[in-house]
Amino acid sequence: MKALRHAVAGALAATLAFAAPAMAQQKLKIGFITTLSGPQGVIGEHMKNSVELALDHLGRKVGGLETEVIYGDDQFKPDVGVQVAQEMLQKHQVDFVAGIIWSNIMMAVSPIVTGAGKLMIGTNAGPSPLAGAQCNKLHFNVSWQNDQTPEAMGKYMTDQGIKDVYIMAPNYQAGKDMLTGFKRYYKGRIVDEVYTKLGQADYQAEISQLRAKNPKAVFVFYPGGMGIQFLNQWNQAGLRDRIPLYSVYTVDEITLPAVKEAALGQWETRYWSPDLKNPANQKYVSDYRKKYGKWPVFYGSQSYDGILLIDSAVRAVKGNLKNTDALVKALRKADFNSTRGKFTFNINNHPIQNFYLLKAVKDPSGELVMQTQKAVFENHKDAYYGECKLKW
Amino acid sequence: MTALILEQTLNGLQFGVMLFLMAAGLTLVFGIMNLVNLAHGALYMIGAYLAAGVMQWSGSYLLGVLGGLIGALLVGMLVEVVALRTLYERDHLDQVLATFGLILFFNELVAMIWGRSALYTSVPQWLQGHIDLPGDARYPIYRAAIIAVGLAVAVGLWYVVARTRLGMLIRAGASNRTMVAALGVNIRLLYTVVFGFGAALAGLAGLMAGPIYAVQPGMGELILIQVFVVIVIGGIGSIRGAFAGALIVGMVDTLGRSFLKPMLATVLSPVAADTAGPAIASMLIYLLMAVVLAIKPAGLFPARA
Numbered sequence: 001m002k003a004l005r006h007a008v009a010g011a012l013a014a015t016l017a018f019a020a021p022a023m024a025q026q027k028l029k030i031g032f033i034t035t036l037s038g039p040q041g042v043i044g045e046h047m048k049n050s051v052e053l054a055l056d057h058l059g060r061k062v063g064g065l066e067t068e069v070i071y072g073d074d075q076f077k078p079d080v081g082v083q084v085a086q087e088m089l090q091k092h093q094v095d096f097v098a099g100i101i102w103s104n105i106m107m108a109v110s111p112i113v114t115g116a117g118k119l120m121i122g123t124n125a126g127p128s129p130l131a132g133a134q135c136n137k138l139h140f141n142v143s144w145q146n147d148q149t150p151e152a153m154g155k156y157m158t159d160q161g162i163k164d165v166y167i168m169a170p171n172y173q174a175g176k177d178m179l180t181g182f183k184r185y186y187k188g189r190i191v192d193e194v195y196t197k198l199g200q201a202d203y204q205a206e207i208s209q210l211r212a213k214n215p216k217a218v219f220v221f222y223p224g225g226m227g228i229q230f231l232n233q234w235n236q237a238g239l240r241d242r243i244p245l246y247s248v249y250t251v252d253e254i255t256l257p258a259v260k261e262a263a264l265g266q267w268e269t270r271y272w273s274p275d276l277k278n279p280a281n282q283k284y285v286s287d288y289r290k291k292y293g294k295w296p297v298f299y300g301s302q303s304y305d306g307i308l309l310i311d312s313a314v315r316a317v318k319g320n321l322k323n324t325d326a327l328v329k330a331l332r333k334a335d336f337n338s339t340r341g342k343f344t345f346n347i348n349n350h351p352i353q354n355f356y357l358l359k360a361v362k363d364p365s366g367e368l369v370m371q372t373q374k375a376v377f378e379n380h381k382d383a384y385y386g387e388c389k390l391k392w
Numbered sequence: 393m394t395a396l397i398l399e400q401t402l403n404g405l406q407f408g409v410m411l412f413l414m415a416a417g418l419t420l421v422f423g424i425m426n427l428v429n430l431a432h433g434a435l436y437m438i439g440a441y442l443a444a445g446v447m448q449w450s451g452s453y454l455l456g457v458l459g460g461l462i463g464a465l466l467v468g469m470l471v472e473v474v475a476l477r478t479l480y481e482r483d484h485l486d487q488v489l490a491t492f493g494l495i496l497f498f499n500e501l502v503a504m505i506w507g508r509s510a511l512y513t514s515v516p517q518w519l520q521g522h523i524d525l526p527g528d529a530r531y532p533i534y535r536a537a538i539i540a541v542g543l544a545v546a547v548g549l550w551y552v553v554a555r556t557r558l559g560m561l562i563r564a565g566a567s568n569r570t571m572v573a574a575l576g577v578n579i580r581l582l583y584t585v586v587f588g589f590g591a592a593l594a595g596l597a598g599l600m601a602g603p604i605y606a607v608q609p610g611m612g613e614l615i616l617i618q619v620f621v622v623i624v625i626g627g628i629g630s631i632r633g634a635f636a637g638a639l640i641v642g643m644v645d646t647l648g649r650s651f652l653k654p655m656l657a658t659v660l661s662p663v664a665a666d667t668a669g670p671a672i673a674s675m676l677i678y679l680l681m682a683v684v685l686a687i688k689p690a691g692l693f694p695a696r697a
Contacts, residue, residue, distance in 0.1 A: 001450075041503070069433075193666060197670070228510050228606040259512070
């Protein structure tokens with residue numbers, strides 16, 4: 001009897017001993033912060049959908065680990081973003097924080113995440129300070145640095161021989177970065193540089209002001225709902241046929257269904273488009289359309305890439321989430337099939353990638369889509385990595 | 393330059409009448425029922441959505457307008473009867489919380505019915521195009537129509553409030569509710585009517601705003617803050633105050649956004665003007681509100697003067 005009892009205890013102990021490593025291998029927790037409510041909630045919905053699609057493609061296991069994604073709504077407010085991030089770090093003990101649409105929110109949230117020793121994987125906002133002097137080895141950006149996309153447009157408009165241009169953007173970090181980037185590559189004359197309030201709904205006063213200056217061309221950055229409003233009012237003012245309009249992040253798969261013909265023929269530059277021909281992208285786009293019944297947008301492709309990036313790194317460290325240095329090293333390789341095709345990280349953990357010229361056209365079924373025209377930049381680096389002191 | 397000033401004045405006027413349509417209902421509800429209604433923006437959104445929905449379904453702009461107006465009226469009255477009646481006796485904090493809840497409810501409701509993406513709405517053919525103004529200025533016909541409708545509503549409201557029995561009750565309710573009830577007026581019915589009326593005006597503002605702005609969940613909150621500024625400046629509970637406040641806010645905001653930067657550039661360096669101009673322009677109406685509160689705490693045209 002005694003022997004039996006010992007045998008059972010021994011067997012139990014043995015089971016426990018074998019079970020121990022399996023239990024130590026914890027669950028992977030990712031906190032994903034985006035805007036899910038209010039007028040900008042549509043962007044967050046696309047990002048969340050894309051994260052879910054990435055999880056589907058990975059069999060709900062990121063890096064081979066059981067995965068839980070906690071979604072947080074920043075309500076388009078930096079202070080709420082900070083609260084949400086703190087809750088994710090303290091209450092949920094997440095290993096990664098990802099997402100974030102707005103540069104002002106990213107500026108507030110990223111230092112809190114990296115300060116807690118956790119990894120920040122930005123899947124949209126690319127404010128210039130975080131690419132330059134305030135870069136951090138724990139902060140990765142899988143989308144773009146803000147200046148890069150308008151730089152491509154500045155280059156294109158210079159190549160087109162456009163003599164002068166009137167430029168506009170909302171008055172916040174990304175708006176300033178966008179116009180700074182544009183001016184870095186645009187060699188003509190800037191007629192005027194106008195900043196409007198972030199989230200402003202009516203641009204009629206600014207449009208009247210603009211028309212009085214009679215510029216040869218106009219360049220704007222109005223993301224999300226602001227873009228819909230600006231384009232509608234631009235058309236209603238009768239300017240579509242009179243002054244050529246160029247933009248970044250203004251006409252996309254979210255705004256096209258709401259503005260329709262008001263955007264036809266519009267030029268944009270971007271690092272990604274649904275029509276990019278590579279297997280990862282074709283899989284993403286067709287599965288997204290199948291699952292959600294609409295076109296994906298760049299906010300989504302970046303978020304999808306963000307999850308795949310985390311997956312590649314966690315796999316590379318064999319699920320050992322405690323070893324942050326090894327994780328950083330693995331993330332820097334960007335060793336996954338991105339929807340944009342192959343890209344690399346610069347020393348400031350921001351992408352070196354291609355930028356394309358896009359045009360809003362009608363496809364054969366009469367639907368408005370963004371069509372890739374040509375590459376403007378190949379393997380384009382951002383302008384700030386020189387100020388970043390990170391050592392690789 | 394004169395053409396530009398004329399055009400910007402029209403822009404200010406247009407923004408002003410839009411604010412007035414919102415402020416009229418809000419100030420009446422606050423003045424008469426002593427109710428802080430944060431959900432007023434939700435009624436604006438509902439007007440815009442119903443108009444866009446009916447327009448898409450029927451293909452007729454006028455039917456859409458009718459749908460938006462009647463829909464906002466009915467939803468407003470329903471909300472008053474179901475949710476707000478219980479709140480009149482509670483303090484303002486409870487009202488703020490409850491009506492904030494209504495905002496969330498309606499935002500999610502429209503997102504569930506129509507989705508989170510903005511709806512496509514267009515200006516009807518007969519309102520497209522421009523009016524040519526002297527000095528090579530042009531003004532969109534649709535915005536001119538908004539000004540006309542807004543001013544017509546203001547005149548109509550003035551007539552109702554100043555010349556009819558309903559208006560007399562409204563004015564009496566704004567200055568002394570208890571006495572009105574003591575005189576045997578069915579104050580409950582009056583509340584429902586006034587609230588429905590305010591909701592219809594908000595719906596009108598929303599459906600007119602649809603083709604200019606984006607019809608999307610949460611669109612009401614963008615304008616609501618400015619509307620609160622309007623009624624604080626104008627004096628709570630006063631239609632006259634709402635009208636004056638709306639035009640002042642509309643003008644100050646528009647002219648500030650257009651001319652502050654060039655004006656600053658004449659006294660400051662261009663770089664300083666570039667930075668300070670937009671920042672001050674977006675603060676201007678709040679600065680104005682602070683000044684008005686300091687000089688006339690009850691607003692420019694207080695209802696209980």
